[in-house]
Amino acid sequence: MMNFLPLTDSVPLAHIVGLGVAVFAAGTFGFLVRRNLIVLLMCVELMLNGANIVLVAFSRAPGAADPQVWVIFMFAVAAAEAGVGLALAVLIWRRLRALDIDALKELKG
Amino acid sequence: MMIGPDLLNIAIYLPLAAAIGVALLPRDKEHLAGPLALAALLLAFVPALALYLGFDPALPGMQFAQDLPWLSALGARYAIGLDGISLLMFMLTAFLGPIAVLSSFEAVKEHRRFYYASLLALQTGMLGVFAALDLLLFYVFWEAMLIPMYFLIGIWGGKRRIYASVKFFIYTMAGSLLMLAAILWLYFDHQSRTGIYTFALSAYGNAATGGTGMLLFLAFALAFAIKVPLWPFHTWLPDAHVEAPTAGSIILAGVLLKMGVYGFIRIAVPFFPEAAMTAGWPIAALGAFGVIYGSLTAWAQDDIKKLVAYSSVAHLGIVMVGALVLEPAAVSGAVLQMVNHGLSTGALFLCVGMLYERRHTRLMADYGGIAKVMPAFAAVFMIVTLSSIGLPGLNGFIGEFLILFGSFKVWPCLALISLGGVILSAVYMLGMYQKVFFGPVTNPANKELPDLKVREWLCVLPLLALIVWIGVYPNFFLKRLDTAVNDYIRLAGGQRPPFSLTQEGK
Amino acid sequence: MEGNFYPLLKWMILPPLAGFVLNGLLGKRLLSERTGGILGSLAIFLSFIFALLSVSDLLNLPAADRLLRDTLFAWISAGPFTVDFALRLDPLSSVMALVVAGVSFLIHVYSIGYMRGDRCFHKYFSYLNLFVFFMLVLVLADNPVLMFVGWEGVGLASYLLIGFWYEDTEKASAGKKAFVTNRIGDAGFLAGLMLLAAVMHAGGVYGLDFSTLSANARLAAGASFAGVNAAFLIGVLLFVGATGKSAQFPLYVWLPDAMAGPTPVSALIHAATMVTAGVYMLSRMFFLYEAAPAALNVVLITGCFTAFLAAVIAVAQRDIKKVLAYSTVSQLGYMFMAVGAGAWAAGVFHLTTHAFFKALLFLAAGSVIHGLGGEQDLFKMGGLRRHMRTTFILTATGWLAISGVPPLAGFYSKDLILEKVFASGAGFVWLTGLLTAALTAYYISRLLILAFMDKYRGTQHVHGSPAVMTAPMGLLAVLSVAGGMAGAAWLLPFLQPGAAPEHHSALMIAVSVSAAAAGIIAAFLLVGRRAEDLAAAWPRLHRLVYNKFYVDEIYAALVLRPLERFAGWTFRVPDSKVIDGAFVNGTAALFMSMGRGLRAVQTGNAQFYAIVFLAGLCVLLAAVLAGYYL
DSSP, X not given: OGGGSOOOSSSOHHHHHHHHHHHHHHHHHHXXXXXXXXXXXXXXXXXXXXXXXXXXXXXXXXXXXXXXXXXXXXXXXXXXXXXXXXXXXXXHHXXXXXXXXXGOOTTOO | OOSSHHHHHXXXXXXXXXXXXXXXXXXXXXXXXHHHHHHHHHHHHHHHHHHHHHOOTTSOSOEEEEEEEEETTTTEEEEEEEXXXXXXXXXXXXXHHHHHHHHTTTTOOSSHHHHHHHHHHHHHHHHHHXXXXXXXXXXXXXXXXXXXXXXHHHHHOOTTHHHHHHHHHHHHHHHHHHHHHHHHHHHHHHHHHHSOOOOBGGGGTTOOOHHHHHHHHHHHHHXXXXXXXXXXXXXXXXXXXXHSOHHHHHHIIIIIHHHHHHHIIIXXXXXXXXXXXXHHHHHHHHHHHHHHHHHHHHHTOSBHHHHHHHHHHHHHHHHHHHHHSOOXXXXXXXXXXXXXXXXXXXXXXXXXXXXXXXXXXOBGGGOOOHHHHOHHHHHHHHHHHHHHTTOBTBHHHHHHHHHHHHHHTTOHHHHHHHHHHHHHHHHHHHHHHHHHHSSOOOSGGGTTOOOOOHHHHHHHHHHHHHHHHHHHOTHHHHTTTHHHHHHHHHHTTSOOOOOOOOBTTO | OOSEEOTTTHHHHHHHHHHHHHHHHTHHHHOOHHHHHHHHHHHHHHHHHHHHHHHHHHHTSOXXXXXXXXXXXXXXXXXXXXXXXXXXXXXXXXXXXXXXXXXXHHHHHHHHHHTTTOTTHXXXXXXXXXXXXXXXXXXXXXXXXXXXXXXXXXXXXXXXXXXXXXTSHHHHHHHHHHHHHHHHHHHHHHHHXXXXXXXXXXXXXXXXXXXXXXXXXXXXXXXXXXXXXXXXXXXXXXXXXXXXXXXXXXXXXXXXXXXXXXXXXXHIIIIISGGGHXXXXXXXXXXXXXXXXXXXXXXXXXXXXXXXXXXXXXXXXOBHHHHHHHHHHXXXXXXXXXXXXXXXXXXXXXXXXXXHHHHHHHHHHHHHHHHTTSOOBGGGOOOHHHHOHHHHHHHHHHHHHHHTOTTSHHHHHHHHHXXXXXXXXXXXXXXXXXXXXXXXXXXXXXXXXXXXXXXXXXXXXXXXXXXXXXXXXXXXXXXHHHHHHHIXXXXXXXXXXXXXXXXXXXXXXXXXXXXXXXXXXXXXXXXXXXHHHHHHHSHHHHHXXXXXXXXXXXXXXXXXXXXXXXXXXXXXXXIIIIIXXXXXXXXXXXXXXXHHHHHTTOOSOHHXXXXXXXXXXXXXXXXXXXXXXX
16 A cells, blocks of 8 residues: 555655554553553653654655644644643642542543 | 504514513612513503404404515514414413413512513413414424423422423423424425425415324324323423412413413314324323313312312313314314313412412411401402302303313213213312311411402402303303314314214114 | 293392392491391392282283293304303293292391391302392293203302301311212203203204204104113203202202201202202203103102102101201102103192292291200200290191191192102002101101100200291291192193193092191101100111111212222322323433433543543444445
């Protein structure tokens, strides 16, 4: 399925995409198994960046520069998100004196 | 001003305008909410009365009709008008409104602006239902009316008001949604056949037959049967009545229940005459069964309001028999009986409310000997009781008489079952009256109750006057019904054949 | 339309209505007791005058043309039904109207004395006027529907007056019992009318006035309903109505309890007028019974059985008013026997004489009760002839009249009925009627002996009654003496013009007079001496009769209580548990439990959501890829 992508660089596209997927998987795994809220936020950042890597990799396809635009766009969003997330984490810390996600079950039905 | 659609619109929307006005009153003027609402409804009664007097009983079809484009994209129009049947319902609503407001002056002390605004908005919704000639408009009014009633029960009700209001709302809503589905089916079916999108009532005469017709009829019938309420869809009623404030009960029993039967007469039966012809008897049989069932369950009550609520099941049951039998006298009787039930049951709830305001209990066991303490009130209650049990000379008899005699010719069995209600109504109503008013005053709390006040007299007297008036001279009301009733029977596919009184020797 | 328009008729019913409104609304506040009483009596007197005027005008007409009509307005018109508020005066209704207005007037006057000082004096007269209004509507109505208005209206007045002293729960219950029992009968009446109207409509006849119905009675005779001849069925159903109002078996049980009301009320409503409405109604609808002789047999047998049963019960009662109440039931049975034998005119004749002497006896009983300060037990009276001379003489007149001693009123009418029954060929019924006549003479003599003879057994101070009470009784006594003779001479030919004059066989007269004599002699021999021994000899029988054969208890056990329990069960089980519980709240509970089940998924743990999200994503991805490649 790669053969329709023109490979102009020495690093094959598949490797770059593989890296992106690996970063994303690491983020996802971390998100699912870790308990600390800050770590979870970092994992979310990892997932975002995994996606960014894939986007950048694919942007090398001819006539498809816009993924790079999205990536820059996503940096901004991620920054904002990190800001909000950290602010929430601070508030939760203030209120519960804990950043363990198991302590946050207010929404249990 | 000419007696025409303008007056009709004023009568419908004046309460709504007043509702907005009352809701926007400043907090320190809150005590004006009640008087303002009363003034608005009294003022709205004037055009309604003019419409009643200006109505020409000889003309067929709708009068004071208006037909304006409304939601053109959907083909929905703003079409209103009245015929003899809706005219009586319209008048009943316009008449009971001010009484309901007046009855709340002392009972309601909290959130008065919101309370009177709800009552006023409710009034517009009810009047609109009776005047609407467009299915979508009808549906909008039908649903709009539900919301203020929900608030009335849920905010100003008794102890279990939340349970009662939610039950009332969901039960009615479930029926309404089924009706909406049926309306949409009809709407698209009509479009596919004629290419025209329309909601006009007149476009749907004999709209569907066969199995489809039956299904659609049942969808409408269920929505209306819940409202009637027809046995076995009646259990929301006692809860809603017991918990509702007095004005809510008056309106609920006086007008809201009538919408069910009105829906049958205006929509379900004319739309699907074939299905109605088949399903008419079973539905009427449920009504006749409800007469006995409602009477028996009423007999078993300790709570006066609950007793009156179950008696409504019985009264509306007999009305259903009359409405579906398609015999002119019985149908006229059914419509008149709806008015009668509105008056007498409305008056009963009013009286129970007056007792409740004095003693804060509705259990019969807490009373006894009230006739000695409040003689005038006892006399009023007696007249209302007698009206409810259909004593000749008062209004209830005329309706029952016409329904029984008319339906006997077609469904003798159902008429005879309904006749059983005549006996049972005396048993439970007089039993209740005796427990409350007769005997010695045993409870010291009952020793010093004030008799009727001027405001209460003002509530009760118009009702009593009409109760006697309809009993003595019903033709003033029946006269306006004849043409509409004949129209209804024609749309329903003509009279049912009478049962055969086989002539011997032939 | 047949008959002459006669606008005076409405003036017969309007004065009592006005009296009802005036006394009811203004009474307590504006009118003195004296004015209220006079106003009430005057209203009835006016009615009586108008009745006299109308009847004299009626008499001026040729016998075949005696019908006056007054249509006030079109009352109910809907679809094929048109019912007018119309009055009619013919010989039958004029007899009734005169009896009703006349006796009512006397009893109103008597009541001024009897009710003196009552807290609700005005209410009493207001109700009494209301009663007369409805009774006159019943009597004068030109169609059965309007008649039904009067029919239920008098029931209402009766209910209100029986429970007049409502603070006594037992009296209030007696009123309710009367109303409900009557309603059962009324339902029968209505069912009969429904069938009648259906039959008429099926035959293309839409008028419901008596003349039209009478002219088309053959329609009913030719139709059948549920396999039964319609005329028979209508006749029986209407008679069910009559058994309610006129206290016949099986619906007679309310009348003895109705004695809870003030005694003048018992005299007027529960003896002289209202309870005779059934006889009047049957006479009015006699054209139907002519078409259905089988229905007449039902009437005959029921009347006979009731007459006998009630007379037996009356023999053993202690309460003076209970004796008279059962006597009334028994005498009404006589009237129905007459109608059942086809001689409605004889029934109406007995109705008239009975109105006189029974009203007299009740008023006399009232005078006794009044004089004894409310005592009603016969065994606590005695020797009153010395204390209440006038009352004694008046009671004795009534005693002779009801016993059937010639030439007093009761003799004429009762003898005529027995003769008619005998002539109709119902030998057993005649024999029972004769036995009942003897029993009647016995129990009424017993009453007279226990109350007025021997020595006074009570402790209460005895005082006589004022003239306002004795004067009306005096007039009734005169009527009880002369009413029979006058009636036989004028009333019967007036009621049935053209009918052959009655031939009285000497043998029949001798038989019925000796029955009466036997009863009286037996009473004088037994009462106060042997009767107690007899009661002691057969204690079970005595208890059975004294307790009215336990009919009330049987009804309560077989009908009332099971029905009440059934009503309670209906509410508790099918309504609360099944419909509301299982279906309505069950549906709600179903959705609730579904929601509860789904709640388990909502752990509140964001990581769990993420896992589910991931799993969902994987499934989706797999599905898309599978769709792409396969």
